[in-house]
Amino acid sequence: MSLRIYLPGDTTAVALGADEVAAALLEQASKRSLSIELVRNGSRGMFYLEPLLEMEHQGQRIAFGPVSAGDIPGLLDALAGDAAQHALYLGATEDIPWLKGQQRLTFARAGLGDPLSLAHYRSLDGFAGLEKSLQLTPQAIVTEVTESGLRGRGGAAFPAGIKWQTVLDTPASQKFIVCNADEGDSGAFADRLLMEADPYQLIEGMILAGLAVGATRGYIYLRSEYPKALDTLNAAIAIAQEHAYLGDNICGSGKSFHLAVRVGAGAYICGEETALLDSLEGKRGMVRVKPPLPAIEGLFGQPTLVHNVLTLAAATTVLAKGAAFYQDFGVGRSRGTLTLQLAGNIRCGGLVELPYGTSLRQVIEEFGGGSYSGRPIRAIQAGGPLGAYLPHSMWDTPLDYEAFAAMGAMLGHGGMVVFDDTVDMSTQARFAMEFCAVESCGKCTPCRIGSTRGVEVIDRIIARQEPAANRELLLDLCDTLEQGSLCAMGGLTPMPVRSALHHFPEDFG
Amino acid sequence: MTREWGGLSIQQVIAKRVQEYRDVSGGLLPLLHAIQGDIGYIPPASVAAIASGLNLSRAEVHGVISFYHDFRSAPAGRHVLQICRAEACQSMGSRELEAHARNTLGIDYGGTTADGAISLEPVYCLGNCACSPSVRIDDSIHARVDAAALDVLIASLTDAGESK
CATH class of the missing domain: 1.20.1440.230 (NADH-ubiquinone oxidoreductase 51kDa subunit, iron-sulphur binding domain)
Incomplete structure (x- = not known):
């Protein structure tokens, strides 16, 4: 029987040596005549433990990390005996407190399997939202999104339903779905993680958005700083086309949706939706005056639904499980889950998905585990390079859009960059x-x-x-x-x- | 220019790519990426051919090339080393790393080492912010790069390192 081993192919894991670990693993396995099946999964977002090696053991997945190539011989020895004795043994992956303490909706599948495996995606409720959407009228899909309380995850937190309704209600011969994957904020990597770990979720979200508003074409505008996400998306789109999830007859329904990736060229401003549209049109990424709203006159002057990666991804959960299910998470007007990204000078950095309303201090202390340098934390920049630097006194504010706005700060895309006391x-x-x-x-x-x-x-x-x-x-x-x-x-x-x-x-x- | 790409001259490469993208909606950015992918830069002499192929003015094409950080009008070194200058990397000492890179290579941002091995560029975020500081060399990203790690990476890019 072959041993199934998981090792992420994610950008951060690879940047920390995952490819070298994979090579060492294959070499050692062949030396020992050990039959292994190596799955290059996405990352679970526990970046402080990358490269995180997992293996199937007695019906569950056990983890080791962070693993380096030099650890492989010892690790294979340990696997033959008592794995729990190994210094890098972390126990069952699902029981690692950092992961167990989260409530994952959008990132539930991240890191579980091969990002490009359609069978794997389907086995974990993938395309359930699309299948349901194919049975609904466009208005019924939009109503579901409106009632869920879903808000744009790019930073501005605009109610998604209003945009969807506007695009649906604007007649045109051609409408577009545009995914803003120009994740330029320092401290933010949730979009990248999702695109690399669970690309079909984004694709599904875009298809059902197209069905909802009557758009048959979509573009993912991806920043050029994400070469791995580009490869993953292009491969996933090709596979989705082959299996009739994209094209002129989606799942035999006779409905069309065509999707392509366009690569940015290193301009932060193109994360602003109107500059992004200009860039997609082949121009300089110049901000447009609003109105007209992109929902009415967007790409090439046509009604266009522009959303961040996570918003489109979250729409699959809303449709698959219903607006009421999604509504049940969160506080006040911030519904659903928030994806925080712990970054910078932090010991346990990575992606934390929680219902809105937890405090920043809780997240930094319980998940972050203090600074990487070991020095006292002095400031946290919340929400990217345009966000506020928060001192200790402001960390007890609940993580929701309105509470942050009230103190002159913003949650933005959820990136939290930690600085120790050496910062000036x-x-x-x-x-x-x-x-x-x-x-x-x-x-x-x-x-x-x-x-x-x-x-x-x-x-x-x-x-x-x-x-x-x-x-x-x-x-x-x-x-x-x-x-x-x-x-x-x-x-x-x-x-x-x-x-x-x-x-x-x-x-x- | 006598160098050829797959048996084609620069002019032929550009003509081929223009043909490929002229009917693509909003095709100028993909076209420029394709040309830069083929040749390594966008020759200023090609602006007129691109403009006439896409029915744009030369000013519009030049404006797009000069607007985006990625497009270059002259060849780069054999490798491009980008150092992240954004906040998450700053919090982990990227300012010192930037200074170290400049001193070690003897060039500033935008420069190329005398042996033509490395061009140094700034970048604002590689999406690797939980394991800063980050650098990118061509299409590979490296995490937790301190001065010593950068020295090793740089050594692997020079002639001696490459021939190993």
Whole structure:
């Protein structure tokens, strides 16, 4: 009987040496005439344990990690005897507290099997949402999404149902579904993880969105920084086409949906939906004035449903299990689950999916396990490069969109970047302005020029030149950026700057 | 230019790719990626051919090439080393790593080492933020890269390392 071993092919696992581990495993197995079946699964998101090697043992999966190539001979010895004695033994994967303490909906399948196996996807309720959608009218699908309370996961948290309804209600000869997979926020990797571990879920979400709003074409706009996700998506789309999940006769229903991946070219601004649409049209990624809303006049001037990867993926759960099931998770107007990504200077970093409403402190302490460096944590930047730096006093706020907005912060895409006490917050504020200067599309003057002026003003504050006057100037500049920019790039760059100034004034002289 | 790609001249490569993408909706970005994939950069002399093929002005094509960080108008080194400059990597010491890379290679961002082995570029997030600092070399991403690990990676990219 052959031994089935799982070793992720995910970007982070491979970046930590998973391919070398796989090579060592195959070499040792052949030396020992051991029959093994190696499955390159997706990651479960426990990145601090990658490369995480799992094996099937007495009906359950047991895990070892983090494994390096040099560990393989000893590990195979241990497997022949008492595996539990091995130093890297973690017990049954499902019982690892870090994983067990989560409530996974969108990421329930992540890391369980070969991401490209359709049979595996189907065996875990895959395409249940699509099958149900094929029995429903477009309006019934949209109503289900509306009633679930699903909100956009890209950062703005706009109610998904309103967008779906608008696209459905706008007549056109061609409508589009566009997936925003331009996950540019530092600290965010949930989209990448999902696309690499469970690509069919995104594909299914896009197909059923197409059925709902009457769109027969879809594009996934993927950032070029994700080469592995590109390969996985392209392969998955080809397989889905072969098996009639995509094409002109979806599952024999006579309905059409065509899907293609388009690769970005290294521009953070293309994560903004209208800049993304311009980029998809083959232009510079310039932000558009709204209205018209993309739902009415989007890609090539046609009604377009633009959603983040996780929103489209979550729609499969909503349809498969019903709006009421999804509604049952969360608090207030934040329904369903939140995918937090613990990143930066954190001991146990990775993807944590929980119902909304848990506090940041709970997540950082229970899952994160403190800083990687072992030094005290000083600040957490929540929601990406345009999000606020939060001091200790703000970590007890429940993780929901409204509570974060009320304290001048945002959850955004759920990336949480942890900094220890060696961080200099004036340097971080300066970087926020510098990043805006590098990545601004240039359409709005406050963003295009104000960001460069911001760097200069912060430099003067750091050099102790008229600090009080320059501080006032900086705050005034922040107001101008916020009020005078079309999109979140200029509009939210003040958030990290102001939060650094306000909560960590000691770093500004 | 005398170098050839699969027996084709630069002009022929570009003509072939333009033909392939001229009828693709919004095809300029995929076309530029394809040309850069073939030749390694987008020759400024090709702008006119691309523009006329896609029925755009040269200014529009130039504007797109210069807007996106990925597109280059001159050849890069044999390998491209990108160092993540974003916040998660900053929290784990990427600023020191950047300085180390510049000093070791003797070049700044945008530069290529004298032996033509390595071009150094900044990148803003590789989606590997739980195991920072991250660097990308061509299409492979490396995690938890400190100065010593970077030295090993760099050594593997130089002529001596490559011939091993």
